[in-house]
Amino acid sequence: MASEVVIFDIxxxxxxxxxxxxxxxxxxxxxxxxxxxxxxxAGVMGYQRDSYYSELNSEKLQLALQKLTKTRKIIQSLNYMKITTKKHFTEPTEHTQIPFEIIMGEGDSLKYRVYLxxxxxxxLKEFEERIKNKKYFFPPYLGAAPFSCKLEYVNREKVEKVRVNDSVYISTVIPLDKVKHKGLDFKKLNFEYALVKEKMPRDFEGERVIKEVNSYLFDENCNxxxxxxDDSYYQVRGTNILYM
Known part of the structure; x- marks a missing residue:
């Protein structure tokens, strides 16, 4: 496990x-x-599509994610056109409307912090330089190509590995396989929390086949x-993190 992280905001x-x-x-x-x-x-570093799953798997690349803004969801309908000839780009004959869920920030922006x-x-050094100088091979976006975003360099910091037996406040998305049975400390929760448990993919194999799925816990209100x-956690500038 590397002893330093590059911190940046999306x-x-x-x-x-x-x-x-x-x-x-x-x-x-x-x-x-x-x-x-x-x-x-992979886009920042210039990897081609589907070429990076081994190089950036969870054994080599560690990523922790902190939600910095409250979010809301809206539904828009998209027209998906059936394209079989060049003429269909300008004169489509068939289309299907698909509900499409979009994530928006509570204020003017959507913001996440990544510890890499x-x-x-x-x-790590090359990635840090590219983030610092905004020299990306491909433009970054928030999950889908229409939603372009900025990457804001924060710092490079030392990481301290910590293990305790008591409850600890974790600021990043929590993989539930790291949590003790009945490990959520309900006594310290209040009405400001809106906890969400989600099953999300962790790693891909070739051709975008999902290799591993994990359950994660986070607070919608960013607490x-x-x-x-049941395992160690990591401390960065006083912030407690877990890798996804």
Missing amino acids: VGCMGHFRKYYTNSSSLSYSVPTRTNLIGLV SHCDPTF PIPIVL
């Missing part, structure tokens, strides 16, 4: 993080999945969650 107006089990209605998570994030990282580490220091862990 900022945009809208996003769509498609649920892997959704059908024709395109439903969205409130936060990017780990597979969304590795796609964004990699087992290869050379990779750190008091929880008893």
Whole structure:
């Protein structure tokens, strides 16, 4: 496990993080999945489509995600056209309307913080320089190409590995396989929390086949969650994080 992380913020107006089990209605998570994030990282670094699943798997690339803004969801209908000839681009003959769920921030923007580490220091240094200088191979977006976003460099920080037996406040999305049975500390919760549990993909195999799915917990209102862990957590500048 690398001892440093590059911290950056993802900022945009809208996003769509498609649920892997959704059908024709395109439903969205409130936060990017780990597979969304590795796609964004791959775009920054210049990997071609479907070429990066091994290099950016969870054993080599560690990602923690912190939700910084409250979110809301709206539904729009999209016209999907059936294109079989060039003429159909200008004179479509068939189309289908699909409900499409969009994530928006409570204010003017949607914002997430990412803590990124990699087992290869050379990779980490190059990624940091690209984020700092905004030299991306491909433009970043929030889950779907229409939702472009900005990547704002925060810092590079040391990581401290910590293990305790009591409950601890975790600020990032929590993988539930790291949590003790009945580990959620309900005594420290209040009405400001809106906890959400989601099943999200963690890694891909070739041709975008899902390799692993995990359950995650986060608070829609961006509060750190008091929880008893079955494993170590990591501390960065006083913030407690867990990798997805």
